[in-house]
Amino acid sequence: MTIEKQSNSIKGGKRDGAGRPAGVPNKSTTAARLAIAKFVDGNADKIQDWLEQVASGVQDEETGKWLVPPNPKDAFMMFQALVEYHVPKLARQEVVGDAEKPIKMVVTWKNTKK
Numbered sequence: 303m304t305i306e307k308q309s310n311s312i313k314g315g316k317r318d319g320a321g322r323p324a325g326v327p328n329k330s331t332t333a334a335r336l337a338i339a340k341f342v343d344g345n346a347d348k349i350q351d352w353l354e355q356v357a358s359g360v361q362d363e364e365t366g367k368w369l370v371p372p373n374p375k376d377a378f379m380m381f382q383a384l385v386e387y388h389v390p391k392l393a394r395q396e397v398v399g400d401a402e403k404p405i406k407m408v409v410t411w412k413n414t415k416k
Contacts, residue, residue: 338387349384353377 322328342349359372399405 335387342384342388353381356380 357374357377359368360370
């Protein structure tokens with residue numbers, strides 16, 4: 303018994319060519335990123351204060367006890383986590399050759415001034 307491929311095959315639950323084109327972001331993801339960006343932009347001054355409070359700590363004025371102990375490392379980690387929503391991490395790329403044909407990279411500069 304042989305199975306022939308149909309011209310209107312279904313791939314991934316969709317007909318070939320159906321759905322959004324490659325590289326076009328999902329509408330939900332785009333909306334969520336815009337909402338986060340608006341929140342961050344609208345609260346930048348508050349976020350700065352919050353990070354400073356975490357880094358420097360908050361003391362009770364009457365007793366002198368720490369309500370929030372100083373923790374600059376946590377403040378940095380919070381900042382780093384927040385930045386990822388505006389500037390996503392880049393994927394690491396590794397270029398490798400084999401022993402017989404190693405990859406050779408040639409870099410040249412072109413003089414644009416004439």
